Amino acid sequence: GSGFQSSRREKYGNVFKTHLLGRPLIRVTGAENVRKILMGEHHLVSTEWPRSTRMLLGPNTVSNSIGDIHRNKRKVFSKIFSHEALESYLPKIQLVIQDTLRAWSSHPEAINVYQEAQKLTFRMAIRVLLGFSIPEEDLGHLFEVYQQFVENVFSLPVDLPFSGYRRGIQARQILQKGLEKAIREKLQCTQGKDYSDALDLLIESSKEHGKEMTMQELKDGTLELIFAAYATTASASTSLIMQLLKHPAVLEKLREELRAHGILHSGGCPCEGTLRLDTLSGLRYLDCVIKEVMRLFTPISGGYRTVLQTFELDGFQIPKGWSVMYSIRDTHDTAPVFKDVNVFDPDRFSQARSEDKDGRFHYLPFGGGVRTCLGKHLAKLFLKVLAVELASTSRFELATRTFPRITLVPVLHPVDGLSVKFFGLDSNQNKILPETEAMLSATV
Numbered sequence: 001g002s003g004f005q006s007s008r009r010e011k012y013g014n015v016f017k018t019h020l021l022g023r024p025l026i027r028v029t030g031a032e033n034v035r036k037i038l039m040g041e042h043h044l045v046s047t048e049w050p051r052s053t054r055m056l057l058g059p060n061t062v063s064n065s066i067g068d069i070h071r072n073k074r075k076v077f078s079k080i081f082s083h084e085a086l087e088s089y090l091p092k093i094q095l096v097i098q099d100t101l102r103a104w105s106s107h108p109e110a111i112n113v114y115q116e117a118q119k120l121t122f123r124m125a126i127r128v129l130l131g132f133s134i135p136e137e138d139l140g141h142l143f144e145v146y147q148q149f150v151e152n153v154f155s156l157p158v159d160l161p162f163s164g165y166r167r168g169i170q171a172r173q174i175l176q177k178g179l180e181k182a183i184r185e186k187l188q189c190t191q192g193k194d195y196s197d198a199l200d201l202l203i204e205s206s207k208e209h210g211k212e213m214t215m216q217e218l219k220d221g222t223l224e225l226i227f228a229a230y231a232t233t234a235s236a237s238t239s240l241i242m243q244l245l246k247h248p249a250v251l252e253k254l255r256e257e258l259r260a261h262g263i264l265h266s267g268g269c270p271c272e273g274t275l276r277l278d279t280l281s282g283l284r285y286l287d288c289v290i291k292e293v294m295r296l297f298t299p300i301s302g303g304y305r306t307v308l309q310t311f312e313l314d315g316f317q318i319p320k321g322w323s324v325m326y327s328i329r330d331t332h333d334t335a336p337v338f339k340d341v342n343v344f345d346p347d348r349f350s351q352a353r354s355e356d357k358d359g360r361f362h363y364l365p366f367g368g369g370v371r372t373c374l375g376k377h378l379a380k381l382f383l384k385v386l387a388v389e390l391a392s393t394s395r396f397e398l399a400t401r402t403f404p405r406i407t408l409v410p411v412l413h414p415v416d417g418l419s420v421k422f423f424g425l426d427s428n429q430n431k432i433l434p435e436t437e438a439m440l441s442a443t444v
Contacts, residue, residue, distance in 0.1 A: 029330040031361035038369035048306035051157040060220035076125040079205040094126040105424040110399030113419035119235040127227040131180040131197030232299035235411040239297035288346035294365035302327040335362035
C-alpha cells in the first residue's frame, strides 16, 4: 500500500529492514544514502533484480549484466539513444501520437487512459523503436501476451502450474518466438527504409564494438527495449494527462508557450509540420512540466542492489550478501530542497527557482550513477511530444466524479485506469461535438 513505506520510515528512519518477494530487504531513502549506493556500484554493491525479474527479462540484458560486461553493453546500446537517433525517431513518434489522439477523440465514449497509454507505448516500441512491420491483428495479440509478461515480472519465483511466475515464463516464450520471426523478416527486408531504427543501430553498434550479436542476444535486447519503453512511459503518460486535467492553468500556460514559439497559432490551430529536437529543447515550461510529473509521480519505486562488502549507511552496518533497494519515490517525497513537496508546481524547476539544483541526488527519476536509465532522453522526448499534441489538438475532461486513487504496483497508475472523454478540436480550438464529427472526420 502507498502508506507502507512512509509509516515504516517514520518509525525506523531512512534505512530499515523489510521483506520483498520472500527475501529480507534493506530499504534506503535520502539523497546522501542513495548517493552512496549509486556511486558504490561494482565495489560496494552490484545490481540485483528479484529472481523472477532476472529470469523473465533474460541473462543477456543490460539490466542483468555486471562489471565489464555491463559497461560494454551500455556502450553498444548507447547509440540507440544518441541525439542523431532521437532526431530520426521524432517524426515517427509524433505520427503515432497524432494517430492515437485522433482515435481517442473520435471514440464516442470515455477511454481508459492507462490501458490506452500502454497500447500507445507498446505500438511506439514495436513500430518506431524496433521498426517491425507486424500486422495489426498480430500486434494486438502480441500486446495481450506482453501484458501477461509484465504483470508477472515481479512475482514470487515459484515455478508451479497456475503461478504468476509460470504465466510469465509462458508469456516470455511466446514473445521470444514472435520477436524472432519479426527480427528475421526485418533482417531479410531492408528495402524502403527512411530512417535507422533502434534495432538497426543495435546491430551496427555491436559490430563497431567487434562483436556480432546472436539471435538470442537480439531477442533479449529487443524484449528489454520494449520493457524499458513500455510500462514506465505508459505510467508517466497517464500521470501527465491526469495533472493537465487537474491543473488547467498549467495547460493554458503550456499553450501560451507553444504560441510564443509558433507551434500553436493564436487562433488555436496547430502549425503544420513535424517537431524538431531543437524546438522541443527550447520549450522551457514544457520541460518543467515533464520534470514535475516525474518528480511527483515517478513510475518505479527504486532500484535493487546486492551488497558486495559490508559497509556503513546512516549509522547502520549493511552486511555483505544482503539485498538493498534505494527508493526514488521516497527520496523525492522527503527531499528538503523541494518546497511544498506534495504540490504539483512545474515552476519549481524554472531557471528562477531551480529547486533540483541544490544537491545531485534529491531528484533522480531515472536513477543515477553508472546505471542511469539509458532511455531517459527517449522517454522525455515521448512525453514532450505527447504534451505538445495534447495541448495543441485535444480537449479532454474527466468522465468520473472524482479523480481515482493511485496504486504503485507494478508501476504507478490510477486504480481505475483514469476515465477521460476526448474531443476533437476545430481551427479555433473549440470542441467538435459528436454530430459535427462525422462531417469533419477528415480533419478531426
